[in-house]
Amino acid sequence: MNRQASTTYRKTIIAIHVAVWLVVFLAPLTFFNRGDRFEAEKLVPMISYPLAMMAVFYTMYLHITPRYFFAQDRRRFWILTVALVVTVGVLLHLWMNFTHGLFPKTAEMMHHIPPEHHIRMDVWMILRNISSMAVATAIATMSIITMRWQKAETARQEAELARQKAETARADAELKNLRNQINPHFLLNTLNNIYALTAFDPTRAQEAIMQLSGMLRHVLYDNQQEFVKLQDEVAFIHSYVNLMKMRTPKTCRINVEVDIPEPCNKLVAPLIFISLIENAFKHGIAASGESFISISIKADTEGIECNVENSNHPKLQTDRSGHGIGLQQVQKRLELSYGNRFSWEKGTKENDSIYFSKIMIYDT
Template structure:
């Protein structure tokens, strides 16, 4: 116990972690040798104190006993050092993960705002009143970003309301040829979810699923219970041409990275076009 806690609380953080490996090994060697010899001396002394008939073993056997004790102490020191390093690595990994998530969130904000402002700009040329309504919806979404988005998790009902505002904004500028269907079935609205996980998928549906003067369909479904959250989006497939490089797929790549960081090993994401290349299907399933 002495060797374990000396290593765990003092030697490892003070010398090994800071790079002073020579001091670490020299001090450890000194401690285990001294305590290894002290254990043998204490054993002999305790036998004498208790009045046991104790005869000193041969020198070679004494050395073997001391080496045995030193090996045990070395094992205790090694376990203490490895445990300290493992816990330190876990703490550092959690800090790195949170920093990367924060960085990803800061990247999504301008990406999302840029797309939304472009939509409102286009809407001003079509219908001024609808553009004003769109600005009002945008203010609600900005409030969500400013006050909720900085947290690692928010209530699912707030995230769904955010998506509804965005979808309503997008529908304002769509013509009669675009059919948008939404379905939200949430059994536990207080269920937590990472913010703005699904918005890029919805953006992608409107971006690649709508073509002027062509019948288009966008179906957005979110189902959630105490076991899982499923976001399912099906849209007409009208991929952008090589000359239209707006976005460059940044949003979807950010979603993939955020899913990996926030729900590693607990999510499935399938996406792609159907056999006739007419519909694009994207589904995210998050296990709770």
């Protein structure tokens, strides 16, 4: 709790205490009839009882309950509480008997009471005083328990809020770090492709560099945003596939299907699908013979679906290009961007001849 809130809280507690005790002290006035005079014999008990209750209340509130109840010394707490209640109850009765003797009217009334009734009256008055003091102790103990519970609950809520803010900040930093890692990872693979083109077709390599320069805007600028338009991401994927086709043998069939509504207002995390497509080109092209790569992107009211399938031609262990970090980043980015509002199925089928990777995003 900050200083301003703590000061406001203390002022509120003080105001509540003042208001409650004003009510306690002024409550006996309701029993006065119109025209009654404030005589001393009436004022003394009217003041003595609230003062006794106040003494018991603050003894419990400021000392006994905080020191013994919350220190788990319950035995001493109950001993002191009972002793306080009984002592104040008896002393209050003795005080009232003493004051009765100071005022002629009251003394005369007490003198006419039969002696055999005095003992019963004394016992009854002491029990009444003890009951009143017990109520004061109960209120004091419950008040401080409630206050401590409220403070603990406020501290817990503030700690929970701080933890959530810290987790959000950490997730944002991790997501930003992952997005920054995509740029060099993507450029590394793309430049490797262009380098391969320069060896046998410089003209096509130049065209590839021109296409790459157009794609860099999406990578360097749009990638810094949390979400981008789905159409922009699809356009980027088309450019990437066209770039990859320049070095792909004609024996590899490449098919891209896009089915999104027009106009489309759906957003997607930038470059979230590109690693799947990179992986398809890495493992889906055979050194000889036919192969295929199929890319399908769909969007509807349920969400966005990206389904990539390719003929399965795993690279040898000696091939360390890409180091497999792309798919690891996809998993982390999906978790950070969408939480549990996505599904990702991947694996092989048809006797391991086809590899598939399907991402379904439900929160768009």
